Amino acid sequence: MKREPLSKGETPDIAEAVLNAGFDISTCPVRDVMDHIGGKWSSLMLLVLSTKPHRFGELKRAVPDISQRMLTQTLRDLQRDGYISRHVFATVPPSVEYRLTPLGESLMPALRALVAWAVDNHPRIAEARQTFDAA
Amino acid sequence: MKREPLSKGETPDIAEAVLNAGFDISTCPVRDVMDHIGGKWSSLMLLVLSTKPHRFGELKRAVPDISQRMLTQTLRDLQRDGYISRHVFATVPPSVEYRLTPLGESLMPALRALVAWAVDNHPRIAEARQTFDAA
DNA sequence: TCGCATTAGTCTCAAAACGAGATCATGTTC
DNA sequence: GAACATGATCTCGTTTTGAGACTAATGCGA
Numbered sequence: 335m336k337r338e339p340l341s342k343g344e345t346p347d348i349a350e351a352v353l354n355a356g357f358d359i360s361t362c363p364v365r366d367v368m369d370h371i372g373g374k375w376s377s378l379m380l381l382v383l384s385t386k387p388h389r390f391g392e393l394k395r396a397v398p399d400i401s402q403r404m405l406t407q408t409l410r411d412l413q414r415d416g417y418i419s420r421h422v423f424a425t426v427p428p429s430v431e432y433r434l435t436p437l438g439e440s441l442m443p444a445l446r447a448l449v450a451w452a453v454d455n456h457p458r459i460a461e462a463r464q465t466f467d468a469a
Numbered sequence: 470m471k472r473e474p475l476s477k478g479e480t481p482d483i484a485e486a487v488l489n490a491g492f493d494i495s496t497c498p499v500r501d502v503m504d505h506i507g508g509k510w511s512s513l514m515l516l517v518l519s520t521k522p523h524r525f526g527e528l529k530r531a532v533p534d535i536s537q538r539m540l541t542q543t544l545r546d547l548q549r550d551g552y553i554s555r556h557v558f559a560t561v562p563p564s565v566e567y568r569l570t571p572l573g574e575s576l577m578p579a580l581r582a583l584v585a586w587a588v589d590n591h592p593r594i595a596e597a598r599q600t601f602d603a604a
Numbered sequence: 605t606c607g608c609a610t611t612a613g614t615c616t617c618a619a620a621a622c623g624a625g626a627t628c629a630t631g632t633t634c
Numbered sequence: 635g636a637a638c639a640t641g642a643t644c645t646c647g648t649t650t651t652g653a654g655a656c657t658a659a660t661g662c663g664a
Binding site: 363364365366367368369371372373374377378381413414415416437440441443444445447448449450451452453455456458459460461462463465466467 | 498499500501502503504506507508509512513516548549550551572575576578579580582583584585586587588590591593594595596597598600601602
């Protein structure tokens with residue numbers, strides 16, 4: 335995903351938007367962050383891990399409709415960005431534990447706020463969707 | 470994406486997680502909402518539209534690396550869920566304006582909180598990523 | 605009057621992401 | 635010695651996404 339730096343002249347609108355939100359477009363950390371935690375499974379993983387550390391199999395059972403492939407990949411992405419840490423125990427069969435890092439923890443309030451909003455407004459969304467589909 | 474209702478016995482972990490977060494797994498509004506606003510472009514659209522209504526072309530210029538195809542689709546999805554409204558003006562060439570609905574507005578505080586977190590913690594994420602890639 | 609530009613999309617085709625399921629290595633248990 | 639559990643990878647086919655050409659109607663300049 336290549337993103338060219340943008341001159342202000344070319345993009346007055348986004349410039350305004352991002353400045354309002356308090357960030358610089360040329361680096362645009364929002365996308366950098368949102369693209370990851372906004373992924374299909376990431377927020378769910380973080381939510382589950384925020385309750386307590388989990389092992390790979392536990393996560394798989396906790397989010398039943400994720401494929402193992404996506405689980406592995408999501409965990410690696412989250413680990414790469416420093417949200418979670420991975421601890422291997424040399425048992426047999428080997429077990430691996432995933433847990434939130436302090437960085438991951440620090441994200442949770444904002445994420446929970448979003449979840450709370452989702453819960454509160456879900457009926458309205460469902461209604462909007464029905465109205466739209468009827469037309 | 471079909472999701473079977475789950476018995477508590479099968480999924481003690483997620484049950485705990487979702488109950489902590491305050492929602493019911495069998496309907497899981499979180500995914501329903503997150504899958505959409507967590508999309509690659511949705512949050513960006515909402516952010517841009519939160520500053521003022523925009524026309525199609527303005528949005529395209531504001532987010533230069535979105536394809537027209539994705540712009541159309543993202544807008545339609547957001548409209549379907551009731552976050553934004555679409556107003557056609559019968560000028561020539563026709564112009565179309567998109568703006569946040571009250572529902573969309575109500576989401577902004579939570580979204581902005583997430584954006585603020587992203588801005589604050591972007592350096593830490595970049596650092597974690599570098600550390601990870603070095604290994 | 606002959607293009608040419610503008611606007612909001614759509615269409616087509618290639619590339620990337622994703623899901624399902626088989627497969628692996630390994631030591632423990634029966 | 636065969637089945638089992640674990641964390642992870644491989645292959646394959648489907649879905650989603652991206653790039654870019656194409657459409658409609660009309661105003662504008664040459």
